[in-house]
Amino acid sequence: MSYVIEHIARTIKAAREAKGLSQRALSEKAGVPQSHISRIESGAVDLRVSSLVELGRVLDLELMLVPRKATSAVQSIVRSSAESAPSDDDTSRQALKELKRLQDSVAGLTQLYPAVTELAQLQRQVRELQHFRIPRYDQEAIRDAFKAVKSFKDTTAGLKAISDAYAQLRTVRNALAHGIADSTEIEPVRPAYSLDEDNNG
Amino acid sequence: MSYVIEHIARTIKAAREAKGLSQRALSEKAGVPQSHISRIESGAVDLRVSSLVELGRVLDLELMLVPRKATSAVQSIVRSSAESAPSDDDTSRQALKELKRLQDSVAGLTQLYPAVTELAQLQRQVRELQHFRIPRYDQEAIRDAFKAVKSFKDTTAGLKAISDAYAQLRTVRNALAHGIADSTEIEPVRPAYSLDEDNNG
DNA sequence: AAGAGCGATATATTTAAATATATCTAATTT
DNA sequence: AAATTAGATATATTTAAATATATCGCTCTT
Incomplete structure (x- = not known):
């Protein structure tokens, strides 16, 4: 279980909570069983890209492949937009x-x-x-x-x-x-x- | 097959070519069969996140979940860093x-x-x-x-x-x-x- | 106390990625 | 012409996500 997958799990959970959704509510919106969301959020699942994209759609998150050299710039953008609202x-x-x-x-x-x-x-x-x-x-x-x-x-x-x-x-x-x-x-x-x-x- | 997956396929292919790697060379570096890379690049595979992360590692790409409201800012960063080099x-x-x-x-x-x-x-x-x-x-x-x-x-x-x-x-x-x-x-x-x-x- | 909500866990089955290998076609190089 | 390289395609098997359901334990509300 890689660090990236753990980080994605954390991000998904944080975004869900930020929207005030229960796992069951997200389950309905994303068309994924609640049990699966629980496992996803605990980092126990190596998601398919399509599944992650679908969850992201509901949680207002976009999956992107960013050149490594642009990573820190992107992270500071993400951080500032996350902290401000x-x-x-x-x-x-x-x-x-x-x-x-x-x-x-x-x-x-x-x-x-x-x-x-x-x-x-x-x-x-x-x-x-x-x-x-x-x-x-x-x-x-x-x-x-x-x-x-x-x-x-x-x-x-x-x-x-x-x-x-x-x-x-x-x-x-x-x-x-x-x-x-x-x-x-x-x-x-x-x-x-x-x-x-x-x-x- | 979603637009995102097609886009990822294109990005992978472009990054590989940018590095002057053949599919076989990438195959060795990423530990993925060349046949799989061919299918990935044609958008025929709904990758697991871990597989995408591993390919990204070799190709100097990072997978990120970006808040939708920060998407355009991130894209312009990616675009400018992509176009400049x-x-x-x-x-x-x-x-x-x-x-x-x-x-x-x-x-x-x-x-x-x-x-x-x-x-x-x-x-x-x-x-x-x-x-x-x-x-x-x-x-x-x-x-x-x-x-x-x-x-x-x-x-x-x-x-x-x-x-x-x-x-x-x-x-x-x-x-x-x-x-x-x-x-x-x-x-x-x-x-x-x-x-x-x-x-x- | 009963009921509702929440997240975690279990079971069974289907689906498709991943793995391992081989081969084909086309283009380029020797 | 033969050899090499590159990408696409095929076959068989294993692995784990996805799907469908159910239930448990805990907390809070009525």
């Missing part, structure tokens, strides 16, 4: 969705337990994170926080879980704030109310 | 070889038949054509002229064949001269003596 858009949208979900849960919980300062603290942190809109985002921390909130109980352990979630999200926030300070290519920060408009739009 | 170089070299061969034959014949004006005329035309050095070249006319010269006899038919060859080459010359006038991307014309140096170099 789909992945950036996709990642932020996904992250925002999860943040929104987290905020709703925390808000509900804060109303139930108005005297729990850990919850208020977490809520403030989540709100602040919504001000950030950049590609490099740590969604694991958001999911962990969501789990802590979902399973919250007014016990010592429950409170500790909320504190830990808060600490984790603050770490993420600091990393992002640090990234903004260092980077010259990050998009401007958007206010929370603008974010709300987006979700309701 | 191998195809231009290859076509001109091949054409020059055949022109040289033709000129040698005509020269010999003109010495044998110094009174035949058609031959003198053809010789002048061939000499003039050697002043042109551009990719788009009609080699068929050169081959036809060579055949006429090779099989020349001092008969009416033989003289007609020479006249026809001359007319054909003049048509080519005119098309090339016209092409130079219209195009902004053609290389400068090189003098014949420079051409001679090249062949002796």
Whole structure:
């Protein structure tokens, strides 16, 4: 199994996810069994060219034979076109969705337990994170926080879980704030109310 | 048989010829039977990706999946890198070889038949054509002229064949001269003596 | 808890590429 | 004329992709 085939597998998977398609949806569009797509994406199949072309058609990818000396030029074109639109858009949208979900849960919980300062603290942190809109985002921390909130109980352990979630999200926030300070290519920060408009739009 | 596969077949063949390899030579380098290469180049085979990658390795071609929106940018890169070196170089070299061969034959014949004006005329035309050095070249006319010269006899038919060859080459010359006038991307014309140096170099 | 969605895995069969070899035809070279 | 080279075509066999279906395990939603 060559490096190129692994790379193609990765590219296919990334493109599919970028389009928000499940393997079954792609299967229908491309006329390929889902089981085959699973194997393709895991790099277990040495595709025929025609099969790859058909998958590429659905995923807006074109198969090309490029002279070796033009390879790096082509790669930088591919890279810049890849980074500027789909992945950036996709990642932020996904992250925002999860943040929104987290905020709703925390808000509900804060109303139930108005005297729990850990919850208020977490809520403030989540709100602040919504001000950030950049590609490099740590969604694991958001999911962990969501789990802590979902399973919250007014016990010592429950409170500790909320504190830990808060600490984790603050770490993420600091990393992002640090990234903004260092980077010259990050998009401007958007206010929370603008974010709300987006979700309701 | 899809358009892409035909295009790949053409690309493989062109790259092989650009490198001056026979199918048997490529066969050895790529570890693929010559019979298979023949079928591949005729577009009769829906290759596996790994097979295409291996052929590409030998022919200095890389297989890439390019986002559709970047396709035209990539194609212009490929085109410019293709036109600047191998195809231009290859076509001109091949054409020059055949022109040289033709000129040698005509020269010999003109010495044998110094009174035949058609031959003198053809010789002048061939000499003039050697002043042109551009990719788009009609080699068929050169081959036809060579055949006429090779099989020349001092008969009416033989003289007609020479006249026809001359007319054909003049048509080519005119098309090339016209092409130079219209195009902004053609290389400068090189003098014949420079051409001679090249062949002796 | 049941149902739905998702990706991974299994089984059986068909299809065509890949492999190995040989030969033919045409053109060129010796 | 004989030999060599080049590309196309043929035959037989093996290999793995493609096709068709089904099911499993995990996660999320209702």
